Amino acid sequence: MPTILSKAISLLTGDEKSRTDWLTKMPAKRPLKEFSERDLIRLEAEIGAQLFGPVHHGRRREFFCLDATTWIWHEEWIDEQRQHRVSTVKYEVQEQGILKVSEGARYTYLDGEELQHFMTAINMYFERVSREVYHRDPDTGQKLDQ
Numbered sequence: 001m002p003t004i005l006s007k008a009i010s011l012l013t014g015d016e017k018s019r020t021d022w023l024t025k026m027p028a029k030r031p032l033k034e035f036s037e038r039d040l041i042r043l044e045a046e047i048g049a050q051l052f053g054p055v056h057h058g059r060r061r062e063f064f065c066l067d068a069t070t071w072i073w074h075e076e077w078i079d080e081q082r083q084h085r086v087s088t089v090k091y092e093v094q095e096q097g098i099l100k101v102s103e104g105a106r107y108t109y110l111d112g113e114e115l116q117h118f119m120t121a122i123n124m125y126f127e128r129v130s131r132e133v134y135h136r137d138p139d140t141g142q143k144l145d146q
Contacts, residue, residue: 040133041064041066043133044064044065044125044129044133045062045063045064046062047125047128047129047132047133048062048063048064048121048125048129049061049062049063051063051121051124051125051128052121056077058077058078059075059076059077060074060075060076060077061073061074061075061076062074062075063121063125064125065122065125068093069092069093069094070090070091070092070093071090071091071093071122072088072089072090072091073087073088073089073090073091074086074087074088074089075087075088087103088103089101089102089103091110091118096109097109097110097111097115098110098115098118100114126138131144
């Protein structure tokens with residue numbers, strides 16, 4: 001049964017055939033053995049941070065896929081009063097939709113424009129991470145010539 005993620009991606013991309021979960025396209029063996037899982041997440045998060053425009057001086061932003069059903073958006077900055085600020089949002093892919101878990105125990109399902117932006121971001125993330133980190137074709141999972 002297709003996941004809500006694959007349904008949403010096919011709706012956004014206009015792909016009529018159901019797409020499988022893109023994580024399953026990654027090779028079974030780790031392609032970058034010299035990197036730890038934490039290193040790979042850090043590399044992926046750097047790419048994810050760039051998807052939403054430039055990161056302003058004094059800010060730190062991360063956007064990454066933690067596992068098959070969890071996405072993290074994290075941002076840190078110093079405000080006008082010189083206070084350190086942190087914002088973290090977790091997105092959980094569920095059968096019912098994409099659950100957004102914000103600070104203060106706020107839970108909402110994405111819809112409308114916010115859902116479209118999220119789906120576009122994860123599609124762009126997958127394309128860039130596949131090519132730039134894992135050197136794989138995002139559609140086939142095959143190794144790219146370098």
